Amino acid sequence: MKEPDISIKQYVLAYVALLVLMLINVGIAFMNLGWVNMFIALVIGVMQVAILVFVLMQAYLEKTVIHIVMGAAVLWFLILVTLTFADYITRNWLPIAGK
Amino acid sequence: MASPARALREQFRDPQQQRDTATMGMFTFMATEVMFFGGLFVAFAVYRMYYTAGFMEGSREMELLIGSINTAVLFTSCLTMSLAIHAISIGKQARCYWLLILTAVIGLLFLALKFLEYFLHYADHKVPGIWFDSSSPHAHAVQLFFFFYFALTGLHAIHLSIGIGLVTVLAFRTAIGRFNAEYHTPVAIVGLYWHFVDIIWTFLYVIFYLPGFR
Amino acid sequence: MATKEEPIQTVARVRVVETPSYLTAERGILSWVLTTDHKRICMLYMFSITCFFVIGGIAALIMRLELLTPAGDLVQPETYNKLFTAHGIIMVWFFLIPSIPTTLGNFLIPQMIGAKDVAFPKINLGSWYVFMIGGLLALYAMARGGVDTGWTFYTPFSTTYSTTYVEAAAIGVFIVGFSSIMTGLNFIVTIHKMRAPGMRWFRLPLFVWANYATSVVMVLATPVLAITMLMVAVERVFGVGIFDPKLGGDPILFQHLFWFYSHPAVYIMILPSMGVISELIAAFSRRRVFGYSFMVYSLAGIAVVSFLVWGHHMFTAGISVYSALVFSLFSYLVAVPSAIKVFNWTATLYKGSISLQTPMLYALGFIGLFMIGGMTGLFVAALGLDVHLTDTYFVIAHFHYIMVGGAVMAYMGGLHYWWPKLSGRMYPERLAKVSALTIFFGFNLTFFPQFVLGWLGMPRRYPVYPPDWQFLNILSTAGATVLGLGYLLPLLYLPWSWKHGPFAGNNPWRSTGLEWKNASPPPKYNFEVTPIVTHKAYDYEGMKEELRLG
Numbered sequence: 001m002k003e004p005d006i007s008i009k010q011y012v013l014a015y016v017a018l019l020v021l022m023l024i025n026v027g028i029a030f031m032n033l034g035w036v037n038m039f040i041a042l043v044i045g046v047m048q049v050a051i052l053v054f055v056l057m058q059a060y061l062e063k064t065v066i067h068i069v070m071g072a073a074v075l076w077f078l079i080l081v082t083l084t085f086a087d088y089i090t091r092n093w094l095p096i097a098g099k
Numbered sequence: 100m101a102s103p104a105r106a107l108r109e110q111f112r113d114p115q116q117q118r119d120t121a122t123m124g125m126f127t128f129m130a131t132e133v134m135f136f137g138g139l140f141v142a143f144a145v146y147r148m149y150y151t152a153g154f155m156e157g158s159r160e161m162e163l164l165i166g167s168i169n170t171a172v173l174f175t176s177c178l179t180m181s182l183a184i185h186a187i188s189i190g191k192q193a194r195c196y197w198l199l200i201l202t203a204v205i206g207l208l209f210l211a212l213k214f215l216e217y218f219l220h221y222a223d224h225k226v227p228g229i230w231f232d233s234s235s236p237h238a239h240a241v242q243l244f245f246f247f248y249f250a251l252t253g254l255h256a257i258h259l260s261i262g263i264g265l266v267t268v269l270a271f272r273t274a275i276g277r278f279n280a281e282y283h284t285p286v287a288i289v290g291l292y293w294h295f296v297d298i299i300w301t302f303l304y305v306i307f308y309l310p311g312f313r
Numbered sequence: 314m315a316t317k318e319e320p321i322q323t324v325a326r327v328r329v330v331e332t333p334s335y336l337t338a339e340r341g342i343l344s345w346v347l348t349t350d351h352k353r354i355c356m357l358y359m360f361s362i363t364c365f366f367v368i369g370g371i372a373a374l375i376m377r378l379e380l381l382t383p384a385g386d387l388v389q390p391e392t393y394n395k396l397f398t399a400h401g402i403i404m405v406w407f408f409l410i411p412s413i414p415t416t417l418g419n420f421l422i423p424q425m426i427g428a429k430d431v432a433f434p435k436i437n438l439g440s441w442y443v444f445m446i447g448g449l450l451a452l453y454a455m456a457r458g459g460v461d462t463g464w465t466f467y468t469p470f471s472t473t474y475s476t477t478y479v480e481a482a483a484i485g486v487f488i489v490g491f492s493s494i495m496t497g498l499n500f501i502v503t504i505h506k507m508r509a510p511g512m513r514w515f516r517l518p519l520f521v522w523a524n525y526a527t528s529v530v531m532v533l534a535t536p537v538l539a540i541t542m543l544m545v546a547v548e549r550v551f552g553v554g555i556f557d558p559k560l561g562g563d564p565i566l567f568q569h570l571f572w573f574y575s576h577p578a579v580y581i582m583i584l585p586s587m588g589v590i591s592e593l594i595a596a597f598s599r600r601r602v603f604g605y606s607f608m609v610y611s612l613a614g615i616a617v618v619s620f621l622v623w624g625h626h627m628f629t630a631g632i633s634v635y636s637a638l639v640f641s642l643f644s645y646l647v648a649v650p651s652a653i654k655v656f657n658w659t660a661t662l663y664k665g666s667i668s669l670q671t672p673m674l675y676a677l678g679f680i681g682l683f684m685i686g687g688m689t690g691l692f693v694a695a696l697g698l699d700v701h702l703t704d705t706y707f708v709i710a711h712f713h714y715i716m717v718g719g720a721v722m723a724y725m726g727g728l729h730y731w732w733p734k735l736s737g738r739m740y741p742e743r744l745a746k747v748s749a750l751t752i753f754f755g756f757n758l759t760f761f762p763q764f765v766l767g768w769l770g771m772p773r774r775y776p777v778y779p780p781d782w783q784f785l786n787i788l789s790t791a792g793a794t795v796l797g798l799g800y801l802l803p804l805l806y807l808p809w810s811w812k813h814g815p816f817a818g819n820n821p822w823r824s825t826g827l828e829w830k831n832a833s834p835p836p837k838y839n840f841e842v843t844p845i846v847t848h849k850a851y852d853y854e855g856m857k858e859e860l861r862l863g
Contacts, residue, residue: 110429
């Protein structure tokens with residue numbers, strides 16, 4: 001494996017960042033901002049995942065092929081979401097029943 | 100004492116190839132897990148779009164405190180797991196052992212809290228298929244919400260349990276000297292899996308616990 | 314038996330055995346059921362999928378017998394439902410999807426890349442056990458009375474109203490999905506990490522590329538099937554209403570999730586076949602494949618675009634017209650790389666030194682039948698036409714042209730081509746040619762009338778039809794009988810040749826490729842010394858040079 005490129009101090013900092021982000025997320029959950037709530041919550045979630053992936057999993061140190069695998073996983077999930085929602089969002093746009 | 104050097108399997112030319120193979124295998128497996136949970140996430144998203152009010156109501160029924168504590172608990176276990184890998188990579192077998200044990204124990208704490216949550220939902224009659232009743236005008240949507248809650252957190256709990264088992268086995272193997280600074284690939288691989296399970300939880304927390312406008 | 318046309322080198326009857334082959338290296342049943350040798354795992358799978366093929370085929374034959382007469386007089390309508398469900402589930406998940414990857418793929422990929430085994434041999438064995446458990450569960454559902462939902466498990470019938478053993482079948486499919494994922498994961502990592510020195514990506518045989526593309530599709534699509542089947546089982550068992558309109562569920566959501574996997578699944582079935590055909594066409598034209606890089610890009614293109622078209626199974630289900638337009642467009646796009654491959658195979662034949670051995674007959678048959686299947690796919694990809702053709706025999710004919718006329722013929726061709734390598738023996742060539750021609754004739758007689766029937770409006774999954782259509786149905790059933798006989802012959806002569814066929818040498822076809830460099834059958838670890846690769850794939854020019862220079 002690689003030599004520890006990430007020191008103990010950096011791990012602990014990442015951990016604290018994760019907790020802080022969580023507290024921010026909870027705080028925002030108590031504000032009523034409409035649809036923005038879910039959006040911000042997801043963005044903070046993605047930031048936490050980024051810390052997990054890049055610091056705690058040291059994914060950026062891996063070879064290119066691993067980056068491609070991670071990218072493919074995200075991309076394919078997005079394909080599933082996008083094309084499924086393409087149907088649900090565009091329903092009832094025509095004045096014809098069932099189209 | 101089992102020697103790490105004898106760990107090179109027949110089909111490999113050298114230890115580096117074996118390491119790279121194991122790493123790529125685990126990342127590819129994680130890609131399949133993304134799609135596996137992804138199917139449920141998409142279904143959840145579709146129904147959330149249709150039944151936003153009912154799903155918000157479902158979120159209000161969530162135990163936010165327990166859920167938040169659990170999130171912190173899992174983040175802590177990720178820290179201890181990373182520190183365990185760090186320890187073994189600089190040859191500190193004893194430290195690695197204790198950190199792995201700590202990781203497993205924290206994982207068990209998560210499961211205990213989750214079990215408590217499930218029990219509270221059961222007492223509240225919010226378990227679809229077993230005991231569900233709701234007087235809300237959005238009862239059907241709340242039931243759908245709870246189906247996704249139990250399905251996703253249940254699957255997550257199963258994955259976490261497997262992780263706890265793996266970490267415990269790793270701890271045992273560390274104790275008998277299987278790993279050292281040169282060879283500790285299984286520890287790194289299980290670490291990847293452990294972090295991935297936490298990634299799933301991060302999204303579950305966001306979609307179930309936080310919405311609701313309390 | 315060497316004759317003037319057949320360029321096989323028959324070694325003397327007495328074999329001098331140096332290194333034991335993978336077949337004889339270890340003995341006893343435990344050495345087979347606990348093996349981690351990819352070649353033995355190939356044989357385990359080959360045995361299993363052949364059994365499933367026979368069961369699925371019997372279901373089809375009973376259906377065709379029922380359809381001899383317009384009235385529903387052979388079986389009850391409910392039984393007919395169970396028959397087409399059994400046929401679909403078994404043929405799709407327990408025959409076609411595993412077929413080439415788990416048999417030929419398992420056997421050949423490590424050899425073709427110059428490796429000793431796959432990356433994860435124990436996971437390889439595990440995948441066979443998972444396959445068998447899933448298969449036995451599905452057979453249990455059949456034995457307990459069958460399932461009547463169709464292989465597509467559409468909700469809410471499958472989740473709420475069907476009274477048959479849907480949960481068992483759904484869980485069986487859920488389990489076998491993991492076998493697929495394990496195989497795909499193994500191949501991806503093997504091809505990335507286990508190549509011999511000098512075996513660069515663009516020196517790989519197209520069979521390896523095809524299985525790589527297939528594995529990527531397997532790994533990304535199958536998990537969605539798994540979760541969907543789990544949801545179906547949970548809904549049935551616990552009565553939660555995920556897809557039940559009464560409880561606010563959306564049946565079309567099931568279809569989206571199901572077809573997200575099941576469309577790429579059909580490409581899982583055809584991509585490995587394309588790999589086999591590339592190998593056969595090259596070997597029996599003694600030429601490199603024309604346009605190698607475009608063949609690779611086409612494989613990748615098919616694999617990716619296959620994920621963008623699933624809605625074409627749902628055009629009449631109630632999805633929005635706008636999303637249907639998008640799916641239709643992508644469905645036309647995905648035909649382009651397939652067409653490129655057909656052109657390149659044809660160009661490979663041009664000025665090649667063609668010999669019409671059995672594998673080549675299968676390969677040539679594939680090209681024609683795959684083309685018909687592919688072009689009729691364009692008919693159903695058109696929104697307007699699909700309204701008329703969906704759920705008719707036109708669709709059935711379309712996909713059987715690809716699955717049977719394409720995939721199964723490629724499997725048979727590959728099986729015959731690599732049989733000498735697998736078994737060390739040659740199959741009987743003349744009998745094999747007769748089977749190939751019987752299969753080709755029987756297949757067309759079975760399925761071409763079905764295009765006409767579908768166009769005329771005969772619905773699928775119906776045991777009864779108007780008397781006007783009886784003649785075409787009789788033709789189809791006659792064809793099915795001939796097809797069945799055609800499949801029966803190899804089922805008999807291949808095992809026969811195992812013991813009684815003439816010994817084949819290392820390379821009876823004088824083909825390029827690393828798999829022909831070792832003994833037939835190969836030793837347990839494939840190569841005495843790890844090969845170092847310096848040539849491109851299909852280097853027949855180089856081989857001619859070497860022979861010329863002595």
